[in-house]
Amino acid sequence: DTAVSQTPKYLVTQMGNDKSIKCEQNLGHDTMYWYKQDSKKFLKIMFSYNNKELIINETVPNRFSPKSPDKAHLNLHINSLELGDSAVYFCASSDGLALVDEQFFGPGTRLTVL
Amino acid sequence: AQKITQTQPGMFVQEKEAVTLDCTYDTSDQSYGLFWYKQPSSGEMIFLIYQGSYDEQNATEGRYSLNFQKARKSANLVISASQLGDSAMYFCAMREPREGFKTIFGAGTRLFVKA
Numbered sequence: 389d390t391a392v393s394q395t396p397k398y399l400v401t402q403m404g405n406d407k408s409i410k411c412e413q414n415l416g417h418d419t420m421y422w423y424k425q426d427s428k429k430f431l432k433i434m435f436s437y438n439n440k441e442l443i444i445n446e447t448v449p450n451r452f453s454p455k456s457p458d459k460a461h462l463n464l465h466i467n468s469l470e471l472g473d474s475a476v477y478f479c480a481s482s483d484g485l486a487l488v489d490e491q492f493f494g495p496g497t498r499l500t501v502l
Numbered sequence: 503a504q505k506i507t508q509t510q511p512g513m514f515v516q517e518k519e520a521v522t523l524d525c526t527y528d529t530s531d532q533s534y535g536l537f538w539y540k541q542p543s544s545g546e547m548i549f550l551i552y553q554g555s556y557d558e559q560n561a562t563e564g565r566y567s568l569n570f571q572k573a574r575k576s577a578n579l580v581i582s583a584s585q586l587g588d589s590a591m592y593f594c595a596m597r598e599p600r601e602g603f604k605t606i607f608g609a610g611t612r613l614f615v616k617a
Contacts (some may be wrong), residue, residue: 488553493547
């Protein structure tokens with residue numbers, strides 16, 4: 389059973405399009421995250437949700453909008469895609485917000501904007 | 503300022519030998535957590551080991567151990583008896599209570615294990 393799943397795994401699209409990435413976790417965790425990993429492998433937090441409440445909203449263009457319909461899902465919608473949005477996007481979850489709570493990552497979604 | 507510094511972009515180690523991957527961090531908090539993650543070429547992020555700032559013992563998980571030196575603000579990962587499958591990117595990360603328990607990752611170290 390996959391703990392944290394993301395769809396799609398690969399996404400190739402044209403500039404200006406709108407796309408969504410879906411994330412689901414079956415671990416019963418309260419907290420979910422979106423990270424962006426750039427071409428140099430640098431991993432940066434974008435958003436986090438705890439019990440469907442937005443906790444972290446980093447300096448991310450407002451073209452990016454997360455949506456958490458329930459604790460097990462955190463989707464990422466991106467409007468008006470730009471070349472610089474090309475990256476690998478990781479969803480993750482953790483039991484909660486305690487310092488000790490390790491994050492379980494999804495397999496990543498490689499987004500390529502042409 | 504960099505909160506997590508991994509000074510070794512790439513490291514080579516001979517199979518069956520031990521290797522240390524360096525990580526230093528910067529925080530003014532007394533409470534924080536330190537993590538190491540592995541990212542093989544297949545791309546997934548795998549949790550390896552955790553060290554809490556108040557933990558007096560160094561964390562160990564199988565062949566992984568964390569050399570925690572609080573005064574020096576370092577949290578080096580030691581991999582004993584390296585295996586070919588250990589070839590991967592390794593990320594050090596820190597979680598602080600501020601800013602919603604944000605986890606900050608270092609730039610990573612790519613480890614190559616030679617047969």
